[in-house]
Amino acid sequence: LDETITDVGSGLNYNRKKWNKLLEEVMNNQIDTIYITYKDRFIRFGYEWFERLCKIHNTKIVVLNNVETSPTQEMIDDMVSIVHVFSCRLYGLRKYKHKLENDKSLKGGENNGVKNPKS
Structure with a gap:
């Protein structure tokens, strides 16, 4: 090598x-x-x-x-990988939520600066 x-x-x-x-x-x-x-x-x-x-x-x-895996097992493995990757991405976005809510440079947004009472 x-x-x-x-x-x-x-x-x-x-x-x-x-x-x-x-x-x-x-x-x-x-x-x-x-x-x-x-x-x-x-x-x-x-x-x-x-x-x-x-x-x-x-x-x-x-x-x-x-x-060697069966086509069914291969598909299951692929689906688990996809779910894992996207759940990690969503979890990673959570750390930015507080930062974005407190960023005064952002105007408007989804609820025009009003915090969601459920959060």
């Missing part, structure tokens, strides 16, 4: 610095082989697209732990 890349993040997030660097290197024909531990941890959706892109640029993908 010439280089090991680890990237902490969701397989649904395509705005990862190392992911984008890898993508650029593949498109510049700089990579011969990519070894990944699990296909679904590398990229949740669009693996076939990425695999085709690699093939066009003469890059081979080797999946080290190629776990």
Whole structure:
């Protein structure tokens, strides 16, 4: 191995610095082989697209732990991943709620500056 890349993040997030660097290197024909531990941890959706892109640029993908799952289990895993990612995003937005409510530079808004009596 010439280089090991680890990237902490969701397989649904395509705005990862190392992911984008890898993508650029593949498109510049700089990579011969990519070894990944699990296909679904590398990229949740669009693996076939990425695999085709690699093939066009003469890059081979080797999946080290190629776990065979049924189509039903694969769909369940994908749905759980989607729910997890979006619930984390919603939870992350909660920290901005108080900031936005107290920001005097924001005018109007949904309820024209009146706090929701239920919050």
